[in-house]
Amino acid sequence: MGIDLPLIWALIIGFGLMMYVIMDGFDLGVGILFPFIPARDERDLMVNTVAPVWDGNETWLVLGGAALLAAFPLAYSVVLSALYLPIVVMLLGLILRGVAFEFRINADRGPRHTWDTVFACGSYIATFCQGLILGAFIQGFTVSKNAFAGGALDWLTPFSVFTGIALLFAYALLGATWLIIKTEGDLLERMRALAQPIAITLFVAIVIVSIWTPLAHPEIAARWFSFPNIILFSPVPVLVVLSTLALLWAVNRDSHALPFILALALVFLGYSGLVISLWPNIIPPSISIWDAASPPQSMGFALVGALFIIPFILVYTAWAYSVFRGKVRAGEGYH
């Protein structure tokens, strides 16, 4: 059989997960920035910039879950049951912010303030839990007889708490640079002022994770620091440094789109670093995409639908973003 179905599915799921992180990342970031922008009309504006796209962004998460179950049921089962509490809390955070988003728009003044608080809290909870999950994923899972065999709180470590906080900064940076594209005037200036310290903090967090991870996991250290990998992978850290410097520079220039693009580059580089560290394992530290794959009949059947529908989704998403491109002004819609 010529087609490596697990590889194709790993690429699809990896791509979907990255789409989710990038797209829900900036709209979660908007919620994370809420406490810094208390004025109601500015909050309305911030929410307006993501209103037409946020629920589409979140659908990638549902697609990711279903695709993981279809293609890698073992990974779906082991990882989700190992991360039971953070996943439940993350989902509830997403629910809270999703409905708060809709309700604040229709609420009167008093309740709107409450829904704003719920929206911000939900964004923080969901992001922090996603960061915890990321950290726990890097740490790996205890597996025995095709099932999670660790403890209920294995995910809770200093490392995962650190990645949880780091992800808050990553999404906040995506949110702030997104708002640099979408807003103008006073709000734009404040986003520029916020983006700088957030970017510096994120850079420091990336450096710490990049040192901490290989120190804690010799196999990951071997992956990065053996020859010729050390040369092959060296563009990743170099580009992280360059992107951060360019971002700090671009934020103070008249460029509106460049900071967001560079923030995306940073997130993408972090994602690449993760893939380099863990590949080809889908249940770190030792179960690969081929070990966890569902039967070929299942992967093939689901692939037909995915290949038919995902391109359509991408075209539509691009179209939706282009329809709503440009600055969002108070008193105007998305024209």
Next chain:
Amino acid sequence: MDTSAASTTALELARLQFAFTVSFHIIFPALTIGLASYLVTLEGLWLWTKQPRFRELYYFWAKIFAINFAMGVVSGIVMAYQFGTNWSFFSTFAGGVTGPLLAYEVLTAFFLEAGFLGVMLFGWQRVGPGLHFFSTIMVATGTLISTVWILASNSWMQTPAGFTVMDGRVVPIDWLKVIFNPSFPYRLLHMTAAAYLATGLFVGAAGAWHMLKGRTTPAIRTMFSMAMWLILVLTPIQIFIGDQHGLNTLEYQPAKLAAIEGHWESTPGESVPLILFGWPDMTAEKTHYAVEVPFLGSLILTHKLYGEIPGLKQFAPGDRPNSTIVFWTFRIMVGLGLLMLALGLWGLWLRWKADLYASKPFLRFAMWMGPAGLLAILAGWITTEVGRQPWVVYNVMRTADGVSNHSVLALSISLILFVVVYCVVFGVGLGYMLKVVAKGPDEGGGPPMDEDNLFHRPARPMSAASGNIDVPAATGN
């Protein structure tokens, strides 16, 4: 607590959590399915007759559809992950079948949401009437295709087919047999008709409420009349589908059927009475206080006077579903169905006497029947899911073997979180939806969801008046 008692409690908590989250969820898709098809009907009638009442109704129900759809999406995210968090052994074992079916459901929903929902809700001024109508049809088709995938997956768990078990997991052999498994056609028709009926009852109750308040615009009369026609025609069809589904259950899941009937003894050659009411007792292995009608059990379930129905005692105690629960949830469902039948016939009688919109008792009855369809759906699902026990995949995998190893503490914490958040969030959501229903259709109003309105949703004129109230606190950063 010893370990086996703890694991029994953990199993029950996991089941309770799933039942709770899925019961909340199902309300929204059920109305989504029904409302989408209703919107197709309304838009078709409007394009055909050009009568403004159909357009008013379309705009009105499209608003409710949008809120309902959004709540369906957020409550659905939880479902996509719960099979892994709480039922990891089931997912490892059966993911090869349930995974692709679920993936197709999500892809279909994604496709519909991405492509045509936007045009349907926002596109009145961007596309012509023909393309808009086409989008509404595609959205409705999408909801029905989603129904197909979900019910294929559920029905496969009830009457699994087209697979083999290899290396401790399910391997699909024939996808057509997997999807068109023995109970699938019945369950699909039964659920689709139930979604339509539930929506019809909801729409009818909204109309009745407005008329009781003295609002009898042509649009309100029309939606009430349409709902009453639907209930009149569809309830008998639904009862027929339910009867056929019962025959299918007798063939493939006889233990479930015996539990539904509170029927304990197998009596070959004798007729089986129908127990109308009673209290099935799982430990005493009998149904107390049974009120029986002779011959009727055999007649309904086998369509023969002396047809045999296997009793629960024929199955090992460990293989019996809880008869006390399913006996009653089934009767609640059937009772609500009979009330729907009565509503439809009474409506026909009043229509004949030209009194449909004026009879206060009838309008009150129609109003109180508003949630009946959704309650019947919940009762029916509890019947079929509890009736499947103790199996998660019928006769293939036990529920106790499919559940994740979580502690009672972890399950209790998450269950409490779910209950609190769901009650607040979806309570507010349902309240908001009912508020929109209570406003009623706008006479001669424009499209409520069109870009000039919707993309301004944080209603600017209003917030301009109250915009700066928070500013004193805002200057700190």
